[in-house]
Amino acid sequence: MKKLSTRRRHPLAAVVVLLLALAAAGGVFSLLAPASKAQADESAQSLSIDEGKKLFAVGCASCHGTGGQGSSDGPSLVGVGAAAVDFQVGTGRMPAQQPGAQIPAKKVIYSQAEIDQLAAYIASLGAGPVIPTKNEYGPEGSDIAKGGELFRTNCAQCHNFTGKGGALTHGKFAPSLEGVAPKHIYEAMQTGPQNMPSFPDTTLSSKNKKDIIAYLNAVNGDNTESPGGLELGGLGPVSEGLFAWIFGLGALIAVAVWVAARTAKAKKS
Numbered sequence: 001m002k003k004l005s006t007r008r009r010h011p012l013a014a015v016v017v018l019l020l021a022l023a024a025a026g027g028v029f030s031l032l033a034p035a036s037k038a039q040a041d042e043s044a045q046s047l048s049i050d051e052g053k054k055l056f057a058v059g060c061a062s063c064h065g066t067g068g069q070g071s072s073d074g075p076s077l078v079g080v081g082a083a084a085v086d087f088q089v090g091t092g093r094m095p096a097q098q099p100g101a102q103i104p105a106k107k108v109i110y111s112q113a114e115i116d117q118l119a120a121y122i123a124s125l126g127a128g129p130v131i132p133t134k135n136e137y138g139p140e141g142s143d144i145a146k147g148g149e150l151f152r153t154n155c156a157q158c159h160n161f162t163g164k165g166g167a168l169t170h171g172k173f174a175p176s177l178e179g180v181a182p183k184h185i186y187e188a189m190q191t192g193p194q195n196m197p198s199f200p201d202t203t204l205s206s207k208n209k210k211d212i213i214a215y216l217n218a219v220n221g222d223n224t225e226s227p228g229g230l231e232l233g234g235l236g237p238v239s240e241g242l243f244a245w246i247f248g249l250g251a252l253i254a255v256a257v258w259v260a261a262r263t264a265k266a267k268k269s
Helices: 002-008 013-032 037-059 081-090 112-125 144-154 182-191 206-220 237-268
Strands: none
Touching: 037 112, 081 112, 081 182, 144 206, 182 206
């Protein structure tokens, strides 16, 4: 008993008891405390995926398969990423009204919250391009001149040099980029929807994409004025040539008729 009593009165006994009490309190707190931020984010993401799966089953599975694996009516969505969903659904192209050579943009039927849920579900099927942030597609720090150079090199052959769009083969077309949200332009370059090739960061860097978007905003903005006068729709040499033929040749014919009439009148006199 004397030996045990001596150990109880050891100078470190109070420290040991305090440490044990703190450890016990910490354990109880960890069990009873609310979930951490990481756990809360993980739970919210899981809920978003579950809701997206329900939306997918109703609006998309009939063409793309119940697991997004694709079918004869729609391609596989495994690995397309959240950016592809945000673009296709956010521009109204999906769900498609009917099959065709190309699916046009139309009225959006999903809210942004629902689009985010669909995107979360598709992203869970396989890694792919993510939805860009405002810092990636915003105009701040952009080089408009460089963007114009990049656009004319990589995009103008289909979209026209000011992004007015143009016809392709077999009923396909390059849509006009006027009025398209910068985020959707960035996502289109990332994912290559329909007939468009994709431009990953290894081909066009994030900065390059941002410059292109700034150029399109500059040439298609509300306050943009054509330095060359009447722009004829900005459609390039085709519309300019047509204008020349109709009005230029028409004016020449009118002058020729006038000269002939004057000559005939002079001979009669």
